[in-house]
Amino acid sequence: MAGYLTSDTRKVTTHRLTEMKQRGEKISMLTAYDYTMAQIVDGAGMDVILVGDSASNVMAGNVTTLPITVDQMIYHGKSVVRGVKRALVVVDMPFGSYQADLSDGVRNAIRMMKETHADALKLEGGEEFVDVFRKIIAAGVPIMGHLGLMPQSINKYGTYGVRAKEEAEAEKLVRDAHLLEEIGCFSVVLEKVPAELAARVASELTIPVIGIGAGGGVDGQVLVVADMLGMTKGFSPKFLRRYADLNTVMTDAIGKYVADVKSCDFPNESEQY
Ligand code: KIV
Numbered sequence: 001m002a003g004y005l006t007s008d009t010r011k012v013t014t015h016r017l018t019e020m021k022q023r024g025e026k027i028s029m030l031t032a033y034d035y036t037m038a039q040i041v042d043g044a045g046m047d048v049i050l051v052g053d054s055a056s057n058v059m060a061g062n063v064t065t066l067p068i069t070v071d072q073m074i075y076h077g078k079s080v081v082r083g084v085k086r087a088l089v090v091v092d093m094p095f096g097s098y099q100a101d102l103s104d105g106v107r108n109a110i111r112m113m114k115e116t117h118a119d120a121l122k123l124e125g126g127e128e129f130v131d132v133f134r135k136i137i138a139a140g141v142p143i144m145g146h147l148g149l150m151p152q153s154i155n156k157y158g159t160y161g162v163r164a165k166e167e168a169e170a171e172k173l174v175r176d177a178h179l180l181e182e183i184g185c186f187s188v189v190l191e192k193v194p195a196e197l198a199a200r201v202a203s204e205l206t207i208p209v210i211g212i213g214a215g216g217g218v219d220g221q222v223l224v225v226a227d228m229l230g231m232t233k234g235f236s237p238k239f240l241r242r243y244a245d246l247n248t249v250m251t252d253a254i255g256k257y258v259a260d261v262k263s264c265d266f267p268n269e270s271e272q273y
Helices: 014-022 035-043 070-083 102-116 127-138 151-157 167-183 195-204 246-262
Strands: 027-031 048-051 088-092 120-124 143-148 187-191 209-212 220-223
Touching: 014 027, 014 088, 035 048, 035 070, 048 070, 048 220, 070 088, 070 102, 088 102, 102 120, 102 127, 120 127, 120 151, 127 143, 127 167, 143 167, 167 187, 167 195, 187 195, 195 209
Parallel strands: 027 048, 027 220, 048 088, 088 120, 120 143, 143 187, 187 209, 209 220
Antiparallel strands: none
16 A cells, blocks of 8 residues: 555554654644545544544535534544544534533533544634633543634635734734643644744644644644545645545546446446346
């Protein structure tokens, strides 16, 4: 099999991610939303599998991540966990599940952990949400933070452009990242921020910083699986590297099947009982 196959089959833990940062080993992270894909991603040696709320876009065809619900994230989370042996599985808390009310947030977090059997949750936001983050961590739930471009706030920004280009926003991001480390988050995702700023954050924090569109100076990288496999079309941000053209491969294969059915080539005698 091609690619990076680790001989280390021990389950990845939040503690092991910190050790990886300490010894300078980069952390690989990719999304998955279903059992079959999770088995493939885990089998290829991924360190962290993110059940991202990008499921709202990729699986459900919504324009934003906002509509996806706690029940739907639990469904995706459970499906992924069943397919994973080694990777750390992190599930996104969806929009509205922790922003409105503190006890609601803690209850939703506990429910998501209980029902998915995931290892951790990811939450977007900084200073504004530290109270609920603290309570969730106190309840025993490991949190991965998410700063920079936070897609759940897209209606506030009005654009998916690069964040923290101006000094004031960059300084707030640095403060937020430190705050997340102080309150006990085990890691932080930085999305679409200047590479220099992301590298600064990674060098100042002891917890791993995972980037998406944040350059190579961070402790690890995350991409959306459907994008990096070339299943999606028409989404080509600068940071996205496509490792395959599955859209073409799948369309060709499915087109051949259609033609074989139409021409009575499928099934043949050896494909029947
Ligand atoms: O939902 C998601 O896929 C994410 C990644 C882009 C980090 O949050």
